[in-house]
Amino acid sequence: EVHLVESGGGLVQPGGSLRLSCAASGFTFSSYWMHWVRRAPGKGLVWVSHINSDGRSTNYADSVKGRFTISRDNAKNTLYLQMNSLRADDTAVYYCASTVVTLHSYDYWGQGTLVTVSS
Amino acid sequence: SYELTQPPSVSVSPGQTASITCSGDKLGDKYACWYQQKAGQSPVLVIYQDNKRPSGIPERFSGSNSGNTATLTISGTQAMDEADYYCQAWDSTLRVFGGGTKLTVL
Numbered sequence: 001e002v003h004l005v006e007s008g009g010g011l012v013q014p015g016g017s018l019r020l021s022c023a024a025s026g027f028t029f030s031s032y033w034m035h036w037v038r039r040a041p042g043k044g045l046v047w048v049s050h051i052n053s054d055g056r057s058t059n060y061a062d063s064v065k066g067r068f069t070i071s072r073d074n075a076k077n078t079l080y081l082q083m084n085s086l087r088a089d090d091t092a093v094y095y096c097a098s099t100v101v102t103l104h105s106y107d108y109w110g111q112g113t114l115v116t117v118s119s
Numbered sequence: 120s121y122e123l124t125q126p127p128s129v130s131v132s133p134g135q136t137a138s139i140t141c142s143g144d145k146l147g148d149k150y151a152c153w154y155q156q157k158a159g160q161s162p163v164l165v166i167y168q169d170n171k172r173p174s175g176i177p178e179r180f181s182g183s184n185s186g187n188t189a190t191l192t193i194s195g196t197q198a199m200d201e202a203d204y205y206c207q208a209w210d211s212t213l214r215v216f217g218g219g220t221k222l223t224v225l
Binding site for chain 1: 120150152154156161162163164167168171173174203205207209212214215216217218219
């Protein structure tokens with residue numbers, strides 16, 4: 001069974017940094033694209049970033065480009081999101097998601113980790 | 120930047136059919152998928168590649184995508200279907216979400 005478990009969220013001051021992790025199990029992690037999606041309080045889902053299976057190709061939403069970095073360690077079955085220069089509008093629940101069985105969609109999601117940017 | 124537009128809210132009576140639309144420029148040329156998110160839970164994929172249902176999703180969920188509009192249809196809506204629903208468009212680089220629709224089952 002596929003499991004995605006995020007960690008690393010918390011309270012951080014504006015301008016600070018945080019690294020999120022997503023531990024994957026139940027599938028061949030190194031074969032699949034992985035994604036980060038967030039949902040701010042009272043708002044909708046927003047795509048943040050994705051990375052291809054070998055980690056050589058990445059893409060970012062304009063709102064986080066230059067501040068966030070997605071990466072993966074296929075030996076550890078773990079996805080990361082390094083978040084720098086955090087702003088109040090980055091406050092959200094961050095989900096990792098995978099595309100394993102279905103195409104052109106996120107078929108498995110983690111439980112999410114809350115990031116709060118506030119002084 | 121590409122935008123997808125959904126109605127903020129849709130109401131339906133139990134047992135009736137609910138339709139949620141998602142509009143975007145030439146959306147029919149892209150793949151559309153739909154997610155259900157209940158309060159306090161992670162999103163769940165209910166339709167992918169316009170009209171395919173993942174394993175475990177009830178047959179009452181169906182989808183279509185043509186022209187500028189994708190539609191999620193829930194036939195025989197049940198109280199358990201009350202949730203936020205999000206469409207998403209995919210092409211070679213696009214992964215944008217719609218703003219979400221709150222489905223209320225009255």
